[in-house]
Amino acid sequence: MAVVPYLYFNGNCEEAMTTYARVFGGEISGIMRMGDMPQDPPLPDDVAKMVMNMLYTMPDGTRIMASDNWQGTSATTSNISLTVEFDSVEETKSAYDALIEGADIQEPFGPQFWTEAFVAFKDRFNIRWQLTGPYKQM
DSSP states (O other): OOOOOEEEESSOHHHHHHHHHHHHOOEEEEEEEGGGSOOSSOOOHHHHTSEEEEEEEOTTSOEEEEEEOOSSSOOOOOSOOEEEEOSSHHHHHHHHHHHOTTOEEEEEEEEETTEEEEEEEEOTTSOEEEEEOOBOOO
16 A cells, blocks of 8 residues: 555646656656547647646655646645655755745744754645655654
8 A cells, every 4th residue: 555645736737747856856657638538529729738647756666646737726735745854954955945946935944853954835836845854863
């Protein structure tokens, strides 16, 4: 059994997921478009090119699936945050620097009592993240 987060985006799913693959490593191993679904009549071109289903696998094997929210409602942030644990402060800072453009910072980057590096933010794609460096001895 595995928990696989499924993310919804407002038309920028492919950009977001390829950004995450670039920042964290891993690979995009599958993408289906709305236009790949049998539809009669066919979907409009702007909807047909949207992502129906996309699979990103992180270097540790964690899978994240995603799609564009295409049915006229806006994808919003919920009470879920994706947490990525790094082996070093430098790796944590590098990922933070790569994702910070346009982000809404909830907890600024810095040490905490449980770790040498932590930051919490909502990125420009409206996804909430917590990045943490090595844990201190508990």
